[in-house]
Amino acid sequence: MNVGGTGKLPMSELRAMCASVGFSNARTYIASGNVVFESKLSESSVKAKLERCLETYAGKPVGILVRTGAELAAVLANNPFSSAAPNRTVAIFLDAPPPADVLDNVSGQQTEEIALGTREIYVHYKDGIARSKLKIPAAGTGTARNMNTVAKLAEWTAA
Structure with missing residues (x-):
């Protein structure tokens, strides 16, 4: 989730919210809304339960993006910029596949490289994210995680 709106x-x-809706073994990673837990529920049920909890907490809707451990491992394996610095490469997680025209609507692109994934947009920020002027309209409802974070979450889900 993107905790900026909460x-x-x-x-x-x-973690307490996750436990309250029946998810087990919840672990959070850094203070940016990354949580790994176990659940037998479908992705849509997990998403709905967490979104309801967060809306109650924040007083407004908060979007949640859910990935299984296998999906996180696939994001890592399919990273087209795997030879680049993992702290300068992000996966922008989306609920649905990126639109086919996503690259046509990008603005401010300089040295950044962009590639489309299954339900992700990969971006390699060659000169760092802080100086970037890149705007990807299709990413507006997503949330980005650098490859170090994705690797840690994938590791936790595999354990």
């Missing part, structure tokens, strides 16, 4: 959300509170 106000302050302590990760202990996020």
